[in-house]
Amino acid sequence: MSLKCIQRRCLIMYDLEKIAKHEKLDDGYYHLLNDLINYPDATTYLIWSRRGPGKTYSFLWESYYYPFNFIFLRRTNDDIDFMCDDKLDLCPYNDVCRDKGIDVRAIKHKEGLGAFYNVTENEKGETVPVGAPVGLIASLSRFKTLKGVGLSAYDFCTLDEFIPQPGEIVRRKEGEQLLSTYMTINRDRQKRGRAPLKLILFGNAEQVVTPITSTLEVIDDMIELQASGKTHMYLEKRKILLHHITEEEIPLSDEEKVGIYEMMEGTNWARKAFGGEFADNDFSCVQRRNLKGYVCLYSLIYKSKRIYVYNQGNKFYMCSKQARVANTYNLDTERDQKLFLRVQLPILKDATIEGNMYFEKYTYYDLITNFTKIF
Secondary structure: OOHHHHHHHHHHHHHHHHHHOOOOOOOOOOOHHHHHHHOOOOOEEEEEEOOOOOHHHHHHHHHHHOOOOEEEEEOOHHHHHHHHOOOOOOOOOHHHHHHHOOOEEEEEEEOOEEEEEEEEEOOOOOEEEEEEEEEEEEEHHHHOOOOOOOOOOOOEEEEEOOOOOOOOOOOOOHHHHHHHHHHHHHOOOHHHOOOOOEEEEEEEOOOOOOHHHHHHOOHHHHHHHHHHOOOEEEEOOOOEEEEEOOOOOOOOOHHHOOOHHHHHOOOHHHHHHOOOOOOOOOOOOEOOOOOOOOEEEEEEEEOOEEEEEEEEOOEEEEEOOOOOOOOEEEOOOHHHHHHHHHHOHHHHHHHHHOOOEEEOOHHHHHHHHOHHHHO
């Protein structure tokens, strides 16, 4: 790391800690500053929870107060249109403006592209922007058309709702699209002596398997974190922070424990909506098993990693335990995908349905149950 980059990072940390003295960071809401201060070397932050702890609110206010140079991403051009429509008044800054006494609006510039501005009223009573943008707004769709642009001045990029809502249509390649967007923004920052762009992903606990979590290959880590009951997991080699905001970390207030909370208490939906757990996912087949008596049938190559399929009578087990095999299906190639689909997948799917199939990791279970969706 260059001297300039080290100085840049130290400057950011000094300022963050200085800001933290003026911000109450233990007020029962989520604060991005806590994660930035405690995990300064992280490049990617995945933060998920129930609805309500204030994830987006924290990013918008602390980005404004710092101020960070940031890009606020949403999925589609329609998302940008909604937040920039004055008549609808759906600007994400609305709650922050109400609480902090500021006036920030989202203003559209082009299809799928806009910016947050401080605004005021002119002599005609019209709302007009004041000064430079507070932050850039863009859709992932828009970034497909942006080439050769200079965005290296932006230090933070956030995608709100990186976990899709129920019924939301999402492109299968969205994870790759997000990383392509990241590369477009990050470009040659490090060569210019700046720290890498920080990617902040916020989501509600709907489904653990998404195009983004799959591309980032963090699904099993997220499940392990939830099962552990802890709130943070730092993947140091990959510079990825996983933060599951649990009810123990930020408890529900008495005001939140009424109405629909009372109606749905004790249900899977409540575990998801109020506990921030991935309650819709079936983890019952995911377990570690003793391989005594098992025989390895063949191996799979998936995302450049090798997986082994073991058998004992009518029981099957998929794991990473190495063994010598005569046959390997390389699922990173189309030919072997089709061959595996025809020859082996029906056997493993039936075993899974009958409760005779076990998996070391949830991604292995997802590979078998959603094979045709993945490929």
